[in-house]
Amino acid sequence: MMPSPLLLVSLSLLLPSAxxxxxxxxxxxxxxxxxxxVSSSSKRCILESYRGVGAQTEYECGTSDIGVARISAHVETDECINSCGVDRNSVGISSDLLTELRFLDRLCSPECFQRCANIIDLYYNLAAAEGRANLYQLRLFLDAENG
Structure with missing residues (x-):
């Protein structure tokens, strides 16, 4: 039995929206x-702040110039946000957290490191850009430094 033309037209209209x-x-x-x-074009999304009406701080989501290999069309899960110890209200992209031992403990935990490739990729690349290519070594260095 052939599908009806009406069914085919309906499916063709639904497919682009899906x-x-x-x-x-x-x-x-x-x-x-x-x-x-991460956008569908594999660019990182970035929360930006600006002064709105009445000098109120407003926020909007924008596309950064930072590309991501092997990840696209991805909105991070609440599980990963919590496991990795990051904040959805983070404005911009910063490596400041890489100097905090508590953050590195969460980032290197199995719950984050093995399940949250997007967050690991972001912080690995931030560390590499600063000459610290290994998150575990960075964590050990900070641990030794803090004594």
């Missing part, structure tokens, strides 16, 4: 999903 639902466009993400998201 595919579009999988698109991640940073500028369309709400503030609470922006940080640690």
């Amino acid at each position: 595919l579009a639902a999988a698109d991640v466009i940073c500028e369309n993400l709400p503030k609470n999903q922006c940080a640690f998201a």
